[in-house]
Amino acid sequence: MEILVxxxxxxxxxxxxxxxxxxxxxxxxxxxxWLIAWxxxxxxxxxxxxxxxxxxxxxxxxxxxxxxxxxxxxxxxLWLAIGLVQLLSEKVPPRFLAWLLGIALTVVAAxxxxxxxxxxxxxxxxxxxAANHWNIPPGYLLIGVHAVAVLVMLAMLVVAxxxxxxxxxxxxxxxxxxxxxxxxxxxxxxxxxxxxxxxFTTALLAVAGAAVWYTVLRPLxxxxxxxxxxxGPDSDERPARRDERSQRRDxxxxxxxxxxxxxxxxxxxxxxxxxxxxxRPKPMGMPEPVPAADLPPAxxxxxxxxGDLVAEYRAGDQEVDYAARMAPPPDAGPSTGYIMNxxxxxxxDYAVPGTGAVFPGADVFSPAPRQQPASGKPSPTIYGLLxxxxxxxxxxxxxxxxAEATVEAVRRGEPDTLVYACHAVKSAPLQRIVYELYxxxxxxxxxxxxxxxxxxxxERQAMVLATNVIELTVNAAKVVPLPTAMY
Numbered sequence: 145m146e147i148l149v150x151x152x153x154x155x156x157x158x159x160x161x162x163x164x165x166x167x168x169x170x171x172x173x174x175x176x177x178w179l180i181a182w183x184x185x186x187x188x189x190x191x192x193x194x195x196x197x198x199x200x201x202x203x204x205x206x207x208x209x210x211x212x213x214x215x216x217x218x219x220x221x222l223w224l225a226i227g228l229v230q231l232l233s234e235k236v237p238p239r240f241l242a243w244l245l246g247i248a249l250t251v252v253a254a255x256x257x258x259x260x261x262x263x264x265x266x267x268x269x270x271x272x273x274a275a276n277h278w279n280i281p282p283g284y285l286l287i288g289v290h291a292v293a294v295l296v297m298l299a300m301l302v303v304a305x306x307x308x309x310x311x312x313x314x315x316x317x318x319x320x321x322x323x324x325x326x327x328x329x330x331x332x333x334x335x336x337x338x339x340x341x342x343x344f345t346t347a348l349l350a351v352a353g354a355a356v357w358y359t360v361l362r363p364l365x366x367x368x369x370x371x372x373x374x375x376g377p378d379s380d381e382r383p384a385r386r387d388e389r390s391q392r393r394d395x396x397x398x399x400x401x402x403x404x405x406x407x408x409x410x411x412x413x414x415x416x417x418x419x420x421x422x423x424r425p426k427p428m429g430m431p432e433p434v435p436a437a438d439l440p441p442a443x444x445x446x447x448x449x450x451g452d453l454v455a456e457y458r459a460g461d462q463e464v465d466y467a468a469r470m471a472p473p474p475d476a477g478p479s480t481g482y483i484m485n486x487x488x489x490x491x492x493d494y495a496v497p498g499t500g501a502v503f504p505g506a507d508v509f510s511p512a513p514r515q516q517p518a519s520g521k522p523s524p525t526i527y528g529l530l531x532x533x534x535x536x537x538x539x540x541x542x543x544x545x546x547a548e549a550t551v552e553a554v555r556r557g558e559p560d561t562l563v564y565a566c567h568a569v570k571s572a573p574l575q576r577i578v579y580e581l582y583x584x585x586x587x588x589x590x591x592x593x594x595x596x597x598x599x600x601x602x603e604r605q606a607m608v609l610a611t612n613v614i615e616l617t618v619n620a621a622k623v624v625p626l627p628t629a630m631y
Contacts, residue, residue, distance in 0.1 A: 146200045146269055149342050153197035156350025160190035163357035177230030177239055182356050185223040189353040192216030196271065196346055204267040213274060214257050216349055217286055217336040221293040222249060224329040228300035232318055249289055257282045271342035290333045297326045320363035328355040525584040528616030533576045539607035543576060546603055553596035560587035581618065
Protein backbone atom coordinates (compact mmCIF):
# COMPACT_ATOMS: atom_id res chain seq x y z
CA MET A 145 0.00 0.00 0.00
CA GLU A 146 2.82 2.43 0.80
CA ILE A 147 4.39 1.89 -2.64
CA LEU A 148 1.00 2.39 -4.33
CA VAL A 149 0.42 5.69 -2.52
CA UNK A 150 3.95 6.85 -3.41
CA UNK A 151 3.44 5.97 -7.09
CA UNK A 152 0.08 7.76 -7.22
CA UNK A 153 1.58 10.80 -5.45
CA UNK A 154 4.56 11.06 -7.81
CA UNK A 155 2.35 10.52 -10.88
CA UNK A 156 -0.01 13.21 -9.62
CA UNK A 157 2.96 15.49 -8.99
CA UNK A 158 4.09 15.01 -12.60
CA UNK A 159 0.57 15.79 -13.84
CA UNK A 160 0.40 18.91 -11.64
CA UNK A 161 3.84 20.02 -12.86
CA UNK A 162 2.70 19.75 -16.49
CA UNK A 163 -0.46 21.71 -15.63
CA UNK A 164 1.60 24.36 -13.86
CA UNK A 165 3.86 24.68 -16.90
CA UNK A 166 0.84 25.14 -19.18
CA UNK A 167 -0.58 27.80 -16.86
CA UNK A 168 2.72 29.67 -16.66
CA UNK A 169 3.05 29.55 -20.46
CA UNK A 170 -0.40 31.07 -20.85
CA UNK A 171 0.37 33.67 -18.20
CA UNK A 172 3.15 35.05 -20.43
CA UNK A 173 0.56 36.21 -22.96
CA UNK A 174 -2.41 36.70 -20.66
CA UNK A 175 -1.70 37.92 -17.10
CA UNK A 176 -5.22 37.35 -15.79
CA UNK A 177 -6.00 37.23 -12.07
CA TRP A 178 -7.69 33.83 -12.14
CA LEU A 179 -4.74 32.34 -14.02
CA ILE A 180 -2.31 33.69 -11.42
CA ALA A 181 -4.36 32.35 -8.51
CA TRP A 182 -4.81 28.90 -10.03
CA UNK A 183 -1.13 28.73 -10.95
CA UNK A 184 -0.31 29.21 -7.25
CA UNK A 185 -2.82 26.48 -6.36
CA UNK A 186 -1.44 23.99 -8.91
CA UNK A 187 2.19 24.61 -7.89
CA UNK A 188 1.14 24.04 -4.25
CA UNK A 189 -0.57 20.77 -5.21
CA UNK A 190 2.54 19.66 -7.08
CA UNK A 191 4.79 20.31 -4.05
CA UNK A 192 2.34 18.59 -1.71
CA UNK A 193 2.22 15.45 -3.89
CA UNK A 194 6.02 15.38 -4.19
CA UNK A 195 6.31 15.51 -0.38
CA UNK A 196 3.75 12.71 0.01
CA UNK A 197 5.67 10.53 -2.43
CA UNK A 198 8.96 11.20 -0.62
CA UNK A 199 7.33 10.61 2.78
CA UNK A 200 5.93 7.23 1.79
CA UNK A 201 9.28 6.16 0.38
CA UNK A 202 11.60 7.59 3.05
CA UNK A 203 9.35 8.54 5.95
CA UNK A 204 7.85 11.84 7.08
CA UNK A 205 9.66 14.39 9.23
CA UNK A 206 9.00 17.83 10.61
CA UNK A 207 10.02 19.61 7.38
CA UNK A 208 8.03 17.37 5.05
CA UNK A 209 4.97 17.58 7.31
CA UNK A 210 5.06 21.38 7.32
CA UNK A 211 5.50 21.54 3.52
CA UNK A 212 2.64 19.10 3.02
CA UNK A 213 0.33 21.12 5.29
CA UNK A 214 1.26 24.58 3.98
CA UNK A 215 0.88 23.60 0.32
CA UNK A 216 -1.94 21.04 0.35
CA UNK A 217 -4.03 22.24 3.29
CA UNK A 218 -3.48 26.02 3.13
CA UNK A 219 -2.47 27.27 -0.32
CA UNK A 220 -4.31 24.91 -2.68
CA UNK A 221 -7.93 25.34 -1.46
CA LEU A 222 -7.49 29.03 -0.63
CA TRP A 223 -6.16 30.01 -4.05
CA LEU A 224 -8.66 27.85 -5.89
CA ALA A 225 -11.36 29.97 -4.22
CA ILE A 226 -9.52 33.23 -4.95
CA GLY A 227 -9.24 32.24 -8.62
CA LEU A 228 -13.02 31.74 -8.83
CA VAL A 229 -13.57 35.27 -7.51
CA GLN A 230 -11.14 36.66 -10.09
CA LEU A 231 -12.89 34.74 -12.87
CA LEU A 232 -16.50 35.63 -12.09
CA SER A 233 -16.28 39.16 -10.69
CA GLU A 234 -16.86 41.93 -13.23
CA LYS A 235 -16.06 44.75 -10.80
CA VAL A 236 -12.66 45.79 -9.52
CA PRO A 237 -13.51 46.00 -5.76
CA PRO A 238 -14.39 42.29 -5.31
CA ARG A 239 -11.27 41.22 -7.18
CA PHE A 240 -9.11 43.59 -5.13
CA LEU A 241 -10.61 42.37 -1.84
CA ALA A 242 -10.03 38.76 -2.92
CA TRP A 243 -6.35 39.53 -3.60
CA LEU A 244 -6.05 41.30 -0.25
CA LEU A 245 -7.67 38.43 1.66
CA GLY A 246 -5.67 35.75 -0.13
CA ILE A 247 -2.30 37.43 0.33
CA ALA A 248 -2.99 38.31 3.98
CA LEU A 249 -4.11 34.78 4.90
CA THR A 250 -1.23 33.23 2.99
CA VAL A 251 1.45 35.32 4.68
CA VAL A 252 0.05 35.13 8.22
CA ALA A 253 -0.86 31.44 8.11
CA ALA A 254 2.37 30.36 6.40
CA UNK A 255 4.52 32.16 8.99
CA UNK A 256 2.62 30.58 11.87
CA UNK A 257 2.67 27.09 10.33
CA UNK A 258 6.39 27.29 9.57
CA UNK A 259 7.59 28.59 12.95
CA UNK A 260 5.04 27.26 15.45
CA UNK A 261 6.45 24.22 17.34
CA UNK A 262 4.81 20.86 16.73
CA UNK A 263 3.27 19.09 19.71
CA UNK A 264 4.29 15.70 18.35
CA UNK A 265 7.24 15.01 16.04
CA UNK A 266 6.94 11.20 15.87
CA UNK A 267 6.06 10.34 12.27
CA UNK A 268 6.51 7.27 10.15
CA UNK A 269 5.77 6.37 6.54
CA UNK A 270 2.04 6.96 6.89
CA UNK A 271 0.38 10.28 6.08
CA UNK A 272 0.51 12.35 9.31
CA UNK A 273 -2.75 13.79 10.64
CA ALA A 274 -2.85 17.53 11.24
CA ALA A 275 -4.82 17.16 14.49
CA ASN A 276 -2.07 14.98 16.01
CA HIS A 277 0.79 17.42 15.36
CA TRP A 278 -0.45 21.04 15.25
CA ASN A 279 -0.82 23.17 18.35
CA ILE A 280 -3.85 25.44 18.85
CA PRO A 281 -2.82 28.51 16.73
CA PRO A 282 -2.12 26.76 13.42
CA GLY A 283 -4.95 24.29 13.99
CA TYR A 284 -7.62 26.96 14.40
CA LEU A 285 -6.07 29.06 11.66
CA LEU A 286 -6.45 26.18 9.19
CA ILE A 287 -10.07 25.75 10.28
CA GLY A 288 -10.69 29.42 9.48
CA VAL A 289 -8.97 29.19 6.09
CA HIS A 290 -10.96 26.11 5.14
CA ALA A 291 -14.22 27.75 6.21
CA VAL A 292 -13.44 30.84 4.10
CA ALA A 293 -12.49 28.72 1.08
CA VAL A 294 -15.67 26.62 1.30
CA LEU A 295 -17.95 29.65 1.67
CA VAL A 296 -16.29 31.50 -1.22
CA MET A 297 -16.48 28.48 -3.54
CA LEU A 298 -20.16 27.86 -2.76
CA ALA A 299 -20.96 31.55 -3.25
CA MET A 300 -19.13 31.58 -6.59
CA LEU A 301 -21.08 28.50 -7.69
CA VAL A 302 -24.33 30.40 -7.03
CA VAL A 303 -23.01 33.50 -8.82
CA ALA A 304 -21.98 31.45 -11.85
CA UNK A 305 -25.44 29.90 -12.03
CA UNK A 306 -27.18 33.28 -11.84
CA UNK A 307 -24.96 34.74 -14.54
CA UNK A 308 -25.54 31.73 -16.76
CA UNK A 309 -29.34 32.13 -16.62
CA UNK A 310 -29.22 35.56 -18.25
CA UNK A 311 -25.80 35.47 -19.90
CA UNK A 312 -24.10 34.36 -23.09
CA UNK A 313 -21.62 31.69 -24.12
CA UNK A 314 -18.93 33.21 -21.91
CA UNK A 315 -21.12 32.80 -18.85
CA UNK A 316 -21.77 29.22 -19.92
CA UNK A 317 -18.03 28.59 -20.03
CA UNK A 318 -17.62 30.18 -16.60
CA UNK A 319 -20.35 27.95 -15.17
CA UNK A 320 -18.70 24.90 -16.71
CA UNK A 321 -15.38 25.85 -15.11
CA UNK A 322 -16.98 26.54 -11.74
CA UNK A 323 -18.82 23.21 -11.73
CA UNK A 324 -15.46 21.46 -12.24
CA UNK A 325 -13.40 23.49 -9.76
CA UNK A 326 -15.85 23.77 -6.83
CA UNK A 327 -16.42 20.03 -6.21
CA UNK A 328 -12.68 19.40 -6.51
CA UNK A 329 -11.92 22.16 -4.02
CA UNK A 330 -14.59 21.01 -1.56
CA UNK A 331 -13.35 17.42 -1.74
CA UNK A 332 -9.79 18.65 -1.17
CA UNK A 333 -10.84 20.58 1.94
CA UNK A 334 -12.72 17.53 3.23
CA UNK A 335 -9.72 15.26 2.69
CA UNK A 336 -7.40 17.65 4.56
CA UNK A 337 -9.91 18.43 7.29
CA UNK A 338 -11.21 14.95 8.19
CA UNK A 339 -9.45 11.59 8.69
CA UNK A 340 -9.67 9.74 5.37
CA UNK A 341 -7.44 7.02 3.90
CA UNK A 342 -4.10 8.27 2.60
CA UNK A 343 -4.77 6.77 -0.83
CA PHE A 344 -7.98 8.77 -1.10
CA THR A 345 -6.30 12.01 0.05
CA THR A 346 -3.47 11.59 -2.46
CA ALA A 347 -5.90 10.87 -5.29
CA LEU A 348 -7.94 13.97 -4.44
CA LEU A 349 -4.81 16.15 -4.56
CA ALA A 350 -4.00 14.79 -8.02
CA VAL A 351 -7.62 15.20 -9.18
CA ALA A 352 -7.66 18.83 -8.06
CA GLY A 353 -4.59 19.58 -10.19
CA ALA A 354 -6.11 17.75 -13.16
CA ALA A 355 -9.38 19.68 -12.71
CA VAL A 356 -7.59 23.01 -13.01
CA TRP A 357 -5.67 21.83 -16.05
CA TYR A 358 -8.85 20.60 -17.75
CA THR A 359 -10.68 23.84 -16.94
CA VAL A 360 -8.00 26.04 -18.46
CA LEU A 361 -7.61 23.84 -21.54
CA ARG A 362 -11.31 23.36 -22.27
CA PRO A 363 -14.03 25.76 -21.04
CA LEU A 364 -11.61 28.63 -20.38
CA UNK A 365 -9.44 28.12 -23.46
CA UNK A 366 -8.72 31.29 -25.48
CA UNK A 367 -11.18 32.02 -28.27
CA UNK A 368 -9.89 32.28 -31.82
CA UNK A 369 -9.16 35.87 -32.82
CA UNK A 370 -11.27 36.13 -35.99
CA UNK A 371 -10.62 39.84 -36.35
CA UNK A 372 -6.85 39.59 -36.70
CA UNK A 373 -7.00 39.69 -40.51
CA UNK A 374 -8.77 43.05 -40.39
CA UNK A 375 -5.46 44.70 -39.52
CA GLY A 376 -2.81 45.24 -42.12
CA PRO A 377 0.72 44.00 -41.51
CA ASP A 378 2.03 47.56 -41.20
CA SER A 379 -0.74 48.85 -38.95
CA ASP A 380 0.23 50.06 -35.50
CA GLU A 381 -3.33 49.36 -34.37
CA ARG A 382 -3.00 45.59 -34.22
CA PRO A 383 -4.74 44.64 -30.96
CA ALA A 384 -2.73 42.96 -28.25
CA ARG A 385 -2.92 39.20 -28.18
CA ARG A 386 -5.07 39.09 -25.13
CA ASP A 387 -7.78 36.58 -24.34
CA GLU A 388 -11.05 37.66 -25.93
CA ARG A 389 -12.86 36.34 -22.86
CA SER A 390 -11.23 39.03 -20.73
CA GLN A 391 -12.17 41.80 -23.19
CA ARG A 392 -15.74 40.61 -23.43
CA ARG A 393 -16.02 40.43 -19.62
CA ASP A 394 -14.76 44.00 -19.23
CA UNK A 395 -16.99 45.31 -22.01
CA UNK A 396 -20.08 43.67 -20.49
CA UNK A 397 -19.23 45.13 -17.09
CA UNK A 398 -18.94 48.64 -18.51
CA UNK A 399 -21.90 48.76 -20.86
CA UNK A 400 -24.00 45.59 -20.49
CA UNK A 401 -27.12 47.42 -21.61
CA UNK A 402 -25.48 49.04 -24.65
CA UNK A 403 -25.70 47.77 -28.20
CA UNK A 404 -23.16 49.59 -30.36
CA UNK A 405 -24.63 50.43 -33.76
CA UNK A 406 -22.88 48.72 -36.69
CA UNK A 407 -21.40 50.92 -39.35
CA UNK A 408 -23.70 49.50 -42.00
CA UNK A 409 -26.88 50.09 -40.00
CA UNK A 410 -27.85 52.91 -42.35
CA UNK A 411 -28.59 50.18 -44.91
CA UNK A 412 -31.32 48.69 -42.71
CA UNK A 413 -34.97 49.62 -43.24
CA UNK A 414 -35.87 52.87 -41.54
CA UNK A 415 -38.35 51.17 -39.25
CA UNK A 416 -35.73 48.71 -37.97
CA UNK A 417 -32.96 51.09 -36.91
CA UNK A 418 -32.53 54.29 -34.91
CA UNK A 419 -32.79 57.52 -36.85
CA UNK A 420 -29.75 59.68 -37.38
CA UNK A 421 -29.86 63.36 -36.61
CA UNK A 422 -29.94 64.34 -40.26
CA UNK A 423 -32.89 61.99 -40.85
CA ARG A 424 -35.14 63.34 -38.13
CA PRO A 425 -38.14 65.27 -39.42
CA LYS A 426 -37.66 69.01 -39.11
CA PRO A 427 -40.39 70.88 -37.24
CA MET A 428 -42.85 72.80 -39.36
CA GLY A 429 -42.53 76.51 -39.54
CA MET A 430 -38.80 76.72 -38.94
CA PRO A 431 -37.68 80.31 -39.50
CA GLU A 432 -35.24 81.08 -42.26
CA PRO A 433 -31.65 81.63 -41.16
CA VAL A 434 -30.78 85.22 -40.35
CA PRO A 435 -28.35 86.81 -42.86
CA ALA A 436 -24.82 87.06 -41.58
CA ALA A 437 -24.83 90.85 -41.95
CA ASP A 438 -27.61 91.12 -39.34
CA LEU A 439 -25.87 88.90 -36.80
CA PRO A 440 -23.49 90.14 -34.10
CA PRO A 441 -19.79 89.42 -34.69
CA ALA A 442 -18.99 85.72 -34.34
CA UNK A 443 -16.78 84.69 -31.41
CA UNK A 444 -13.20 83.60 -32.16
CA UNK A 445 -12.90 80.13 -33.58
CA UNK A 446 -11.56 77.44 -31.27
CA UNK A 447 -7.97 76.39 -31.74
CA UNK A 448 -8.97 72.95 -33.01
CA UNK A 449 -11.74 71.85 -35.29
CA UNK A 450 -12.16 68.55 -33.37
CA GLY A 451 -13.80 70.10 -30.33
CA ASP A 452 -16.21 71.96 -32.60
CA LEU A 453 -17.00 68.81 -34.51
CA VAL A 454 -17.68 66.74 -31.39
CA ALA A 455 -19.72 69.54 -29.77
CA GLU A 456 -21.76 70.00 -32.96
CA TYR A 457 -22.39 66.24 -33.14
CA ARG A 458 -23.45 65.96 -29.51
CA ALA A 459 -25.79 68.96 -29.58
CA GLY A 460 -28.60 66.66 -30.57
CA ASP A 461 -31.37 68.63 -28.88
CA GLN A 462 -30.68 71.81 -30.83
CA GLU A 463 -32.64 72.13 -34.05
CA VAL A 464 -30.43 73.76 -36.67
CA ASP A 465 -31.07 74.35 -40.36
CA TYR A 466 -27.99 72.54 -41.64
CA ALA A 467 -28.99 72.82 -45.28
CA ALA A 468 -29.07 76.62 -45.07
CA ARG A 469 -25.82 76.79 -43.14
CA MET A 470 -23.95 74.50 -45.52
CA ALA A 471 -25.22 76.05 -48.76
CA PRO A 472 -22.36 77.60 -50.77
CA PRO A 473 -22.49 81.28 -51.77
CA PRO A 474 -23.75 82.15 -55.26
CA ASP A 475 -20.25 82.78 -56.60
CA ALA A 476 -18.65 79.66 -55.17
CA GLY A 477 -19.04 77.76 -58.43
CA PRO A 478 -21.10 74.69 -59.31
CA SER A 479 -21.62 71.94 -56.75
CA THR A 480 -20.28 68.83 -58.41
CA GLY A 481 -20.20 66.30 -55.62
CA TYR A 482 -16.43 65.94 -56.03
CA ILE A 483 -13.38 67.65 -54.62
CA MET A 484 -12.73 70.61 -56.89
CA ASN A 485 -9.15 71.67 -57.28
CA UNK A 486 -9.84 74.80 -59.29
CA UNK A 487 -12.13 76.69 -56.90
CA UNK A 488 -10.37 79.34 -54.84
CA UNK A 489 -10.78 79.13 -51.07
CA UNK A 490 -13.66 81.37 -50.05
CA UNK A 491 -15.40 81.75 -46.76
CA UNK A 492 -19.11 81.23 -47.39
CA ASP A 493 -21.56 83.67 -45.93
CA TYR A 494 -22.63 81.26 -43.20
CA ALA A 495 -24.29 82.21 -39.95
CA VAL A 496 -21.25 80.84 -38.13
CA PRO A 497 -17.58 80.44 -39.09
CA GLY A 498 -16.21 77.21 -40.56
CA THR A 499 -14.17 74.78 -38.52
CA GLY A 500 -10.77 73.40 -39.36
CA ALA A 501 -12.22 70.09 -40.52
CA VAL A 502 -10.74 70.78 -43.94
CA PHE A 503 -7.46 72.00 -42.61
CA PRO A 504 -5.59 75.03 -43.88
CA GLY A 505 -2.55 73.93 -45.81
CA ALA A 506 -4.09 70.63 -46.89
CA ASP A 507 -4.27 72.01 -50.43
CA VAL A 508 -7.61 70.40 -51.15
CA PHE A 509 -8.48 73.79 -52.73
CA SER A 510 -5.67 75.37 -54.72
CA PRO A 511 -4.91 79.00 -53.83
CA ALA A 512 -4.50 79.89 -57.50
CA PRO A 513 -7.71 79.61 -59.51
CA ARG A 514 -7.36 77.41 -62.54
CA GLN A 515 -9.69 76.21 -65.18
CA GLN A 516 -11.15 72.87 -64.19
CA PRO A 517 -13.94 70.75 -65.55
CA ALA A 518 -17.21 71.02 -63.66
CA SER A 519 -16.75 67.52 -62.27
CA GLY A 520 -13.31 66.27 -61.31
CA LYS A 521 -12.47 62.75 -60.20
CA PRO A 522 -10.49 62.61 -56.91
CA SER A 523 -6.89 61.55 -57.29
CA PRO A 524 -6.52 57.75 -57.20
CA THR A 525 -3.53 58.13 -54.87
CA ILE A 526 -5.65 59.49 -52.00
CA TYR A 527 -5.30 57.12 -49.05
CA GLY A 528 -7.89 56.89 -46.29
CA LEU A 529 -8.48 55.14 -42.97
CA LEU A 530 -11.53 54.69 -40.76
CA UNK A 531 -10.63 53.65 -37.21
CA UNK A 532 -13.31 52.60 -34.69
CA UNK A 533 -12.24 52.77 -31.04
CA UNK A 534 -14.17 51.20 -28.18
CA UNK A 535 -13.00 53.14 -25.14
CA UNK A 536 -13.19 52.32 -21.46
CA UNK A 537 -16.01 53.64 -19.35
CA UNK A 538 -15.04 57.01 -17.89
CA UNK A 539 -12.21 57.63 -20.36
CA UNK A 540 -14.26 59.55 -22.93
CA UNK A 541 -13.28 63.06 -21.86
CA UNK A 542 -9.58 62.18 -21.62
CA UNK A 543 -9.67 60.53 -25.05
CA UNK A 544 -11.43 63.56 -26.57
CA UNK A 545 -8.86 65.96 -25.10
CA UNK A 546 -6.01 63.84 -26.42
CA ALA A 547 -7.64 63.59 -29.85
CA GLU A 548 -8.33 67.34 -29.96
CA ALA A 549 -4.67 68.12 -29.25
CA THR A 550 -3.65 65.65 -31.96
CA VAL A 551 -6.00 67.22 -34.52
CA GLU A 552 -4.61 70.67 -33.77
CA ALA A 553 -1.04 69.41 -34.27
CA VAL A 554 -2.07 67.73 -37.54
CA ARG A 555 -3.74 70.95 -38.70
CA ARG A 556 -0.60 73.00 -38.04
CA GLY A 557 2.10 70.69 -39.32
CA GLU A 558 0.77 68.18 -41.88
CA PRO A 559 -0.08 69.87 -45.20
CA ASP A 560 -0.55 66.50 -46.94
CA THR A 561 -3.20 65.35 -44.45
CA LEU A 562 -6.42 66.27 -46.22
CA VAL A 563 -8.99 65.29 -43.58
CA TYR A 564 -8.42 64.25 -39.95
CA ALA A 565 -11.58 64.20 -37.83
CA CYS A 566 -12.78 62.42 -34.70
CA HIS A 567 -16.45 61.50 -34.30
CA ALA A 568 -18.47 60.47 -31.28
CA VAL A 569 -21.22 57.88 -31.83
CA LYS A 570 -24.48 59.04 -30.30
CA SER A 571 -26.02 55.57 -30.00
CA ALA A 572 -22.79 54.12 -28.52
CA PRO A 573 -21.18 56.58 -26.05
CA LEU A 574 -18.14 54.35 -25.62
CA GLN A 575 -17.17 54.48 -29.29
CA ARG A 576 -15.08 57.03 -31.20
CA ILE A 577 -14.47 57.02 -34.96
CA VAL A 578 -11.41 58.71 -36.49
CA TYR A 579 -11.67 59.48 -40.21
CA GLU A 580 -8.44 60.22 -42.11
CA LEU A 581 -7.62 61.15 -45.70
CA TYR A 582 -4.07 61.63 -46.99
CA UNK A 583 -2.70 62.82 -50.31
CA UNK A 584 -1.07 59.41 -50.77
CA UNK A 585 0.45 56.57 -48.76
CA UNK A 586 3.74 58.47 -48.46
CA UNK A 587 1.86 61.23 -46.65
CA UNK A 588 0.28 58.61 -44.40
CA UNK A 589 3.68 57.17 -43.49
CA UNK A 590 4.97 60.68 -42.79
CA UNK A 591 1.94 61.23 -40.58
CA UNK A 592 2.72 58.09 -38.57
CA UNK A 593 6.22 59.32 -37.82
CA UNK A 594 5.09 62.62 -36.31
CA UNK A 595 5.71 63.06 -32.54
CA UNK A 596 2.12 64.08 -31.86
CA UNK A 597 0.86 60.92 -33.58
CA UNK A 598 3.22 58.74 -31.55
CA UNK A 599 1.96 60.45 -28.40
CA UNK A 600 -1.64 59.82 -29.47
CA UNK A 601 -0.92 56.12 -30.10
CA UNK A 602 0.93 55.65 -26.79
CA GLU A 603 -1.38 57.57 -24.47
CA ARG A 604 -4.62 56.16 -25.82
CA GLN A 605 -3.60 52.56 -25.00
CA ALA A 606 -4.80 52.93 -21.41
CA MET A 607 -8.16 54.29 -22.61
CA VAL A 608 -9.05 51.84 -25.41
CA LEU A 609 -10.57 48.37 -25.10
CA ALA A 610 -10.74 47.45 -28.79
CA THR A 611 -9.70 48.94 -32.14
CA ASN A 612 -10.85 48.22 -35.68
CA VAL A 613 -9.06 49.77 -38.68
CA ILE A 614 -10.60 49.93 -42.17
CA GLU A 615 -8.56 51.06 -45.19
CA LEU A 616 -10.41 53.29 -47.65
CA THR A 617 -10.18 54.56 -51.21
CA VAL A 618 -12.03 57.69 -52.33
CA ASN A 619 -14.34 57.28 -55.31
CA ALA A 620 -16.23 60.56 -54.97
CA ALA A 621 -16.21 63.34 -52.42
CA LYS A 622 -17.42 66.80 -51.52
CA VAL A 623 -15.59 68.66 -48.77
CA VAL A 624 -16.58 72.04 -47.37
CA PRO A 625 -15.73 73.71 -44.04
CA LEU A 626 -17.83 72.36 -41.19
CA PRO A 627 -20.03 74.74 -39.19
CA THR A 628 -18.77 75.77 -35.75
CA ALA A 629 -20.96 75.40 -32.68
CA MET A 630 -21.84 78.70 -30.97
CA TYR A 631 -20.59 79.02 -27.36
